[in-house]
Amino acid sequence: MLRKIYDAALVDSPAYENLRTLTTRFPGRLAGTPAYHGAEAWAEDVLKQLGCDRTELQQTLVPHWERGATESVRLVRPGGASAALSAVALGGSVPTPAGGLTAPVVELHSLEELTTADVKGKIVFFNGAMNPRYITPGLAYGESGRQRNQGPAAAAKHGAVGVLVRSLTHRLDDVPHTGATTYLPDVPRIPAAALSTVAADALSAALKAEHSLQVAMQIHSSWHDDWPAANVIGELRGSESPEKVILVGGHLDCWDIAPGAHDDGAGVVQSIDVLRILKAVGYTPKHTVRCVLFANEENGLRGATKYAEVAGEKKEVHLLALETDGGGYAARGFNIGNAAGDAHLKAARFKPLFEPYGVFIFQAGRGGADVGPLMAKGNTVAGLIPEAQRYFDIHHTREDSIDKVNPRELELGAAAMAALVYLVDQHGL
Amino acid sequence: MLRKIYDAALVDSPAYENLRTLTTRFPGRLAGTPAYHGAEAWAEDVLKQLGCDRTELQQTLVPHWERGATESVRLVRPGGASAALSAVALGGSVPTPAGGLTAPVVELHSLEELTTADVKGKIVFFNGAMNPRYITPGLAYGESGRQRNQGPAAAAKHGAVGVLVRSLTHRLDDVPHTGATTYLPDVPRIPAAALSTVAADALSAALKAEHSLQVAMQIHSSWHDDWPAANVIGELRGSESPEKVILVGGHLDCWDIAPGAHDDGAGVVQSIDVLRILKAVGYTPKHTVRCVLFANEENGLRGATKYAEVAGEKKEVHLLALETDGGGYAARGFNIGNAAGDAHLKAARFKPLFEPYGVFIFQAGRGGADVGPLMAKGNTVAGLIPEAQRYFDIHHTREDSIDKVNPRELELGAAAMAALVYLVDQHGL
Numbered sequence: 058m059l060r061k062i063y064d065a066a067l068v069d070s071p072a073y074e075n076l077r078t079l080t081t082r083f084p085g086r087l088a089g090t091p092a093y094h095g096a097e098a099w100a101e102d103v104l105k106q107l108g109c110d111r112t113e114l115q116q117t118l119v120p121h122w123e124r125g126a127t128e129s130v131r132l133v134r135p136g137g138a139s140a141a142l143s144a145v146a147l148g149g150s151v152p153t154p155a156g157g158l159t160a161p162v163v164e165l166h167s168l169e170e171l172t173t174a175d176v177k178g179k180i181v182f183f184n185g186a187m188n189p190r191y192i193t194p195g196l197a198y199g200e201s202g203r204q205r206n207q208g209p210a211a212a213a214k215h216g217a218v219g220v221l222v223r224s225l226t227h228r229l230d231d232v233p234h235t236g237a238t239t240y241l242p243d244v245p246r247i248p249a250a251a252l253s254t255v256a257a258d259a260l261s262a263a264l265k266a267e268h269s270l271q272v273a274m275q276i277h278s279s280w281h282d283d284w285p286a287a288n289v290i291g292e293l294r295g296s297e298s299p300e301k302v303i304l305v306g307g308h309l310d311c312w313d314i315a316p317g318a319h320d321d322g323a324g325v326v327q328s329i330d331v332l333r334i335l336k337a338v339g340y341t342p343k344h345t346v347r348c349v350l351f352a353n354e355e356n357g358l359r360g361a362t363k364y365a366e367v368a369g370e371k372k373e374v375h376l377l378a379l380e381t382d383g384g385g386y387a388a389r390g391f392n393i394g395n396a397a398g399d400a401h402l403k404a405a406r407f408k409p410l411f412e413p414y415g416v417f418i419f420q421a422g423r424g425g426a427d428v429g430p431l432m433a434k435g436n437t438v439a440g441l442i443p444e445a446q447r448y449f450d451i452h453h454t455r456e457d458s459i460d461k462v463n464p465r466e467l468e469l470g471a472a473a474m475a476a477l478v479y480l481v482d483q484h485g486l
Numbered sequence: 487m488l489r490k491i492y493d494a495a496l497v498d499s500p501a502y503e504n505l506r507t508l509t510t511r512f513p514g515r516l517a518g519t520p521a522y523h524g525a526e527a528w529a530e531d532v533l534k535q536l537g538c539d540r541t542e543l544q545q546t547l548v549p550h551w552e553r554g555a556t557e558s559v560r561l562v563r564p565g566g567a568s569a570a571l572s573a574v575a576l577g578g579s580v581p582t583p584a585g586g587l588t589a590p591v592v593e594l595h596s597l598e599e600l601t602t603a604d605v606k607g608k609i610v611f612f613n614g615a616m617n618p619r620y621i622t623p624g625l626a627y628g629e630s631g632r633q634r635n636q637g638p639a640a641a642a643k644h645g646a647v648g649v650l651v652r653s654l655t656h657r658l659d660d661v662p663h664t665g666a667t668t669y670l671p672d673v674p675r676i677p678a679a680a681l682s683t684v685a686a687d688a689l690s691a692a693l694k695a696e697h698s699l700q701v702a703m704q705i706h707s708s709w710h711d712d713w714p715a716a717n718v719i720g721e722l723r724g725s726e727s728p729e730k731v732i733l734v735g736g737h738l739d740c741w742d743i744a745p746g747a748h749d750d751g752a753g754v755v756q757s758i759d760v761l762r763i764l765k766a767v768g769y770t771p772k773h774t775v776r777c778v779l780f781a782n783e784e785n786g787l788r789g790a791t792k793y794a795e796v797a798g799e800k801k802e803v804h805l806l807a808l809e810t811d812g813g814g815y816a817a818r819g820f821n822i823g824n825a826a827g828d829a830h831l832k833a834a835r836f837k838p839l840f841e842p843y844g845v846f847i848f849q850a851g852r853g854g855a856d857v858g859p860l861m862a863k864g865n866t867v868a869g870l871i872p873e874a875q876r877y878f879d880i881h882h883t884r885e886d887s888i889d890k891v892n893p894r895e896l897e898l899g900a901a902a903m904a905a906l907v908y909l910v911d912q913h914g915l
Contacts, residue, residue, distance in 0.1 A: 063619070063621065064619055067618045067619055068618050068619060189496045189497050189894075190492070190493055190496055190497060192492065192842070192843055192844060192898070193844075194894070227893070227894055228893075387873050387875055389844070413621065414621055415621060415622075415818070417846040417847075418846075444816050444873055446816055446892055446894040446895045446898070447892050447894075447895070450892070463875055463876050463879070464656070464657075465618075465623070465656055465875040466875045466876070469621070469875070
């Protein structure tokens, strides 16, 4: 059956063309935007066309932040000459004051340095780089991500007036990477932007070589009341125990500056394709197999929260909630988690079935951001683990486009997920 | 020690910049060409600079074939209107007669169909596609590769006057893939070219829809007497048993139309980097660790043959001859072979050491084209197995450029090979 699943995934798959449609018709589909609503309608239609028994747009409210006019970060020399630094505002950043923000810069390499550095009235430049020694780039991303997530709030506590962060990538190029930052209540909200690694190196070198430098930031963002967005749901009703659910999903939203091919358009089309594959091989699941395309993973997680809330109210049991949010790269394995901490061991009995397909990893984990709330409610969760080395090269940037996705790798990810869904439907976890 | 090896591979590695130099200064370095000789000198210098105890240019003679002026394949309609078909002559193809070759076309899907089709006086168009059902693209490549390797000779036996083959790739695009063809003695040599998959589909559609179509081929290639090329060798002399060798290598040549980044520039720079890594971690090998950059893998294998010949004359024992010729993608494992057929089982005891680094596969194999002659002489051989899905997208084309290579994946391949070399040096196989 796995061979049939892989055949259906690899021969005449619509996944790559679906991804092309998603990323070329609905790029920059931040949750709640018109582009996002267009993607909702498109995705629900694809699910209907493939023969779902039921589809739904599960409505919720999501944060409404707008980037506004193109931001600008410039290095300003005494005498007024200035040079552009390739930058992008962090998601959720407040705008700079009218006329912009110009201030001296102090370079730090960790949040801890805030306690000893003189940052009052200055722009703090967190220039920590992702550690290349980690084999798994996600670990380096999580470690260095603190400067983006927490840096602006932490710096504001010490009197800083603005923050710049080095983009979270291993590559040295001039493409800035956005991402969310989390402000704290009772702490001033200061504007924050990410510099490309090239711009970060340039600023660092200038700070070492020259005196009396300032940086001029202009961010034109705005915050508004929450606005609506929906999780897109499509399911194949189970023939024996339809009240029990096997979920497969990704997040439909992406950053406003990105086409969102790997993050997470690949996850969207792969999740849809799992249902198509099961139908193509003529398999009628015993339990309900449900595709959920979550809203607002990037800047709020409201879709995942809403889904888990509703599932909890209905006392809905998920045999497995499997998400894919690591890109459309070649499938290497799965992380699997449950409260008892033994789900990955139970899943490991499927290992021999997957090895001919190049899938070897069955490790403990927490699934991912979107299925996290379901794990907290006692369900077993999982996340596809794709080959990870290229992901952060394009993560949260304009470069996350379909040309970075390989059709076969995309198809193999869908196949691996369909295979796991099938096995859990047959044998449980 | 593996951690130290990986650190040395991942922090401040020169591998990617070496690859940039190799592919931008010496693209199209078919064995024997001036570009190839430039690459020889550059590579030997890099090996000297990293501190090899001995370097050598091991001379041999290689076939001398020249592509000549840009080839042309055109679809010709009754009345004379014609349309270009994106094409590239196969490596070693004879030229078309003066004025070109224009003839009717018959489309086949396998060599076997030659026995029943009417091909006399015609151009045979082998339009077999790589089978997407194979998980490992190399298997599909080997299967469909017969039409390129053997098609022209087989078609000539049946009276065909020329051959077109569909490019060996899963992608649908307009980039033609070259590669060697093998003519037979006592059989006429007919001109042969590969069409891009887009051109192949277009020709196939035209043949179904229209009548009296012909194809006009112009190939301006020429054959000459063999000319010299060298294997580039650099070694770290073993401290205890220097007469025993652990070889690590790739092939220095690449097709004339290609920059040769993945095939096999990656293998070249990774093999050099293995020696650099061992020195960087302060490891003095017990046995001689020798980097061999083979000449002429693409169209003759004369370098590999010469190396094995010399090694045989010297009665040189290779504890392991490890090559990398699958691209600079993320390392998944190794194929390992010996006469007894148990080498991969012996190597599998190293598996637990590699798993934290994402390397899982230890399977039986024959190493690769360049170390094959050494296996025939009783040595243990191995080949790095990188993630394979993207390789044939750019294989043997102008698109095999450095932008297709990810620095971390390249570095991880070098690390994996350095780790295996270290373990075999310490523990044998």
